[in-house]
Amino acid sequence: MNAFPPNDTDSSIDIGEADAETAAAIDIDREKGNFSFKEDYAYDAGVGLNAGAVDYITDVKGEPDWVREFRHKALKIFESKPLPTHWGSKDLENIDFAKIRYYLAKGQKPSRTWDEVPDDVKETFERLGIPEQERKFLAGVEAQFDSESAYSRMKEELSKQGVIFVGPTEGLKEHAEVFRKYFGKVIPAADNKFAALNSAVFSGGSFIYVPKGVKVAQPLQAYFRINAENFGQFERTLIIADEGAEVTYMEGCTAPKFDTATLHSAVVELVALKGAKIQYITVQNWATNVFNLVTKRGVAEEGAEIRWIDCNIGSRLTMKYPAVVLKGEHARGEVISIALASENQTQDTGAKMIHAASHTTSNIVSKSISVGNGLASYRGQVHIPKSLSHCKNNTECDALLINTNSRTDTYPAITVRGSQNSTQHEASVSKVSAEQIFYMMQRGLSEGEAMSLAVNGFINDLVQEFPMEYSVELKRLVELEMEGSVG
Amino acid sequence: MSNSLEIKDLNVSIGERQILKNFSLTVPKGEVHAIMGPNGTGKSTLAKALAGHEDYAVTSGSALLDGEEIIGQEPDAIARAGLFMAFQYPSEIPGVSIANFIRAALVARQPKGAPFDAKAYYAELYKKMDALKMDRKFTARSVNEGFSGGEKKRCEILQMMMLQPKYAIMDETDSGLDIDALRIVADGVNAMRGPDIGIVVITHYQRLLDYIVPDKVHVMYDGRIVHSGDKNLALELEAKGYDWVKKELAA
Ligand SMILES: Nc1ncnc2c1ncn2[C@@H]1O[C@H](COP(=O)(O)OP(=O)(O)OP(=O)(O)O)[C@@H](O)[C@H]1O
Ligand SMILES: [Mg+2]
Numbered sequence A: 001m002n003a004f005p006p007n008d009t010d011s012s013i014d015i016g017e018a019d020a021e022t023a024a025a026i027d028i029d030r031e032k033g034n035f036s037f038k039e040d041y042a043y044d045a046g047v048g049l050n051a052g053a054v055d056y057i058t059d060v061k062g063e064p065d066w067v068r069e070f071r072h073k074a075l076k077i078f079e080s081k082p083l084p085t086h087w088g089s090k091d092l093e094n095i096d097f098a099k100i101r102y103y104l105a106k107g108q109k110p111s112r113t114w115d116e117v118p119d120d121v122k123e124t125f126e127r128l129g130i131p132e133q134e135r136k137f138l139a140g141v142e143a144q145f146d147s148e149s150a151y152s153r154m155k156e157e158l159s160k161q162g163v164i165f166v167g168p169t170e171g172l173k174e175h176a177e178v179f180r181k182y183f184g185k186v187i188p189a190a191d192n193k194f195a196a197l198n199s200a201v202f203s204g205g206s207f208i209y210v211p212k213g214v215k216v217a218q219p220l221q222a223y224f225r226i227n228a229e230n231f232g233q234f235e236r237t238l239i240i241a242d243e244g245a246e247v248t249y250m251e252g253c254t255a256p257k258f259d260t261a262t263l264h265s266a267v268v269e270l271v272a273l274k275g276a277k278i279q280y281i282t283v284q285n286w287a288t289n290v291f292n293l294v295t296k297r298g299v300a301e302e303g304a305e306i307r308w309i310d311c312n313i314g315s316r317l318t319m320k321y322p323a324v325v326l327k328g329e330h331a332r333g334e335v336i337s338i339a340l341a342s343e344n345q346t347q348d349t350g351a352k353m354i355h356a357a358s359h360t361t362s363n364i365v366s367k368s369i370s371v372g373n374g375l376a377s378y379r380g381q382v383h384i385p386k387s388l389s390h391c392k393n394n395t396e397c398d399a400l401l402i403n404t405n406s407r408t409d410t411y412p413a414i415t416v417r418g419s420q421n422s423t424q425h426e427a428s429v430s431k432v433s434a435e436q437i438f439y440m441m442q443r444g445l446s447e448g449e450a451m452s453l454a455v456n457g458f459i460n461d462l463v464q465e466f467p468m469e470y471s472v473e474l475k476r477l478v479e480l481e482m483e484g485s486v487g
Numbered sequence B: 001m002s003n004s005l006e007i008k009d010l011n012v013s014i015g016e017r018q019i020l021k022n023f024s025l026t027v028p029k030g031e032v033h034a035i036m037g038p039n040g041t042g043k044s045t046l047a048k049a050l051a052g053h054e055d056y057a058v059t060s061g062s063a064l065l066d067g068e069e070i071i072g073q074e075p076d077a078i079a080r081a082g083l084f085m086a087f088q089y090p091s092e093i094p095g096v097s098i099a100n101f102i103r104a105a106l107v108a109r110q111p112k113g114a115p116f117d118a119k120a121y122y123a124e125l126y127k128k129m130d131a132l133k134m135d136r137k138f139t140a141r142s143v144n145e146g147f148s149g150g151e152k153k154r155c156e157i158l159q160m161m162m163l164q165p166k167y168a169i170m171d172e173t174d175s176g177l178d179i180d181a182l183r184i185v186a187d188g189v190n191a192m193r194g195p196d197i198g199i200v201v202i203t204h205y206q207r208l209l210d211y212i213v214p215d216k217v218h219v220m221y222d223g224r225i226v227h228s229g230d231k232n233l234a235l236e237l238e239a240k241g242y243d244w245v246k247k248e249l250a251a
Helices: A015-031 A051-061 A065-080 A090-094 A119-128 A132-138 A148-160 A168-174 A176-182 A193-201 A434-442 A447-463 A468-486 B043-050 B075-081 B098-107 B118-131 B136-140 B149-163 B179-192 B206-211 B231-240 B243-250
Strands: A164-166 A207-210 A236-241 A246-251 A267-272 A277-286 A291-300 A305-314 A317-320 A323-326 A332-341 A346-355 A361-371 A375-384 A392-402 A414-416 A422-431 B004-014 B017-028 B032-036 B057-065 B083-086 B093-097 B167-171 B198-202 B216-221 B224-229
Touching (some): A148 A164, A236 A277, A305 A346, A392 A414, A434 B075, A447 B093, B075 B083, B083 B149, B118 B179, B224 B243
Parallel strands (some): A207 A236, A267 A291, A277 A305, A291 A317, A291 A323, B032 B216, B083 B167, B167 B198
Antiparallel strands (some): B004 B057
């Protein structure tokens, strides 16, 4: 396929050969359970977004026609939809879509040796206690984090139970029946401009199916299979828990990912069938030049439960409002979120709870921290129509301000109609006072240590919701951020 | 004297207003000094200025801790040099447990990256809490959050006992304590007394000094010490009030 975008001028690459090699590299390696790419894999979809780039991605991945059509339709929607400027920040207008690479193969990623990694980056890894092997991956020195043996063991364990845990490319090819039934149904391409963008150019992410009644004991971690593609810009994740099934998924890690891509736009769809439980845990720490625009939504059928546990740190602008559609009676939805915006950062995060059946319950707990001119806002939507009864919502949003010029906004938007439904809403704004800092410093803590202790105290109850190893890293991460903020 | 807290001609202002006026006092290690004086004479100001609070501007004078100047240093450096202040109004730190807070304060005194002996720490913490008759459940509670006045004061003394300062300034630690708590806290302080620590007790009441018997008593008025004596001075003040001090000064 000669699908190279015309605006990629500095390339003199034999396209046909690239495709074959690419496909081979992916497929062969995947079969072995080895997700690595070849080193000399120096081709990409070029710069800018157009039909050619979309075709290129689809060809590289060897996708069936229905996916190609899906991508092209999404591209049209993306082109026709305006930016969601009424939400979040005007900063979105600064994204130059024509300058972005939408599919990067490994060879195109900036590669460097460990010696070239800046000292402050190395120190960050040290302070966070990131294992040696993972540091190289995270610093962009190595294409993948070598956890193959751990992953293979887990995969074997899972396949015995009939659990599917693969990337979306393998998912749509090898498990087409179940994949196609739900893919793009929870979040249609037309949902918003960035969902459309992701639908057009998605690459990387996870596809998980848990059969009826199977309760997966260990959390499934994107971490176990992180590689260049997995940490992609346009990840696409689809998780289906069949009736009575239970699964916990964890994505991200506390170490900042040092790469040059500035636009990240993921789509995550969850489907919890009757009586199923899905817990989706995210810890993300983005570099300060990144736009992180994510659409996350789950559908909970009768008696099902979906919990989003979300921690966002860093980035230039994050817009993320995990949602649960409570579709069946007695379904429960929960969003627990922590957002930390340091200098020059905007965290526009929140939650959406759409009650679509009676006897459904939702709970939102959000804690945000704004430092300096950083802005962490809560933006939520709770919708309970008049036609329903016995629905309950609880919304709690607490904001912590550090330094006087910080500000925070909350936009709870709770619409509860019908006399048989109830909602409870609490919001608080607090500051770390100079007296608190002095008190702690009088005990011998440095200003930075005092600050991080106060912040960790503020989010402490929510941090408990994260798995042990994450919560320890999270605390260290907050320490690093706060120490940085006092200079 | 290098084995003392030596405060010389300290002038301290808050904003435009001068509070401490050529304040001088030397507290050698091994001694307990009491400072008494009417409200608003600058007792807490003295404590906070020594502790390095940024609102309290030292315009001149010095304070040597074992010969080392602490004026101008950051509060945390002063604390680690060995000065502890038990606050008249301790701050609340939501979400930070007492156990974690004291631990962080101890870790801050260790060389960076040095291992922390958590087992020994808890053994020590529980021992001191037992001595102060504090319920062990307290370790899990957030620092001072929702504490009664007396609980806050006890928590201050617990921190002091754990951090083992060279010099301690206790600002009205007795206020808010009931009779039993007063005795318990005093016992705790008396147990710490010895050649390695110098203690300044700021109080309004003779009662505390029945339990913590001071080596010296100073009367503070209008930003400086106007009278010094032994423990009997406190009894005299209790009987006569501050009016005679004021009259004496006016004369
Ligand atoms: N942060 C501050 N801002 C403005 N004025 C202050 C501040 N702190 C103390 N002052 C003033 O300085 C003076 C001395 O206050 P300080 O608290 O030192 O008195 P004190 O001797 O400790 O009194 P008390 O016995 O009531 O505790 C008072 O007039 C007080 O109002
Ligand atoms: Mg006072």
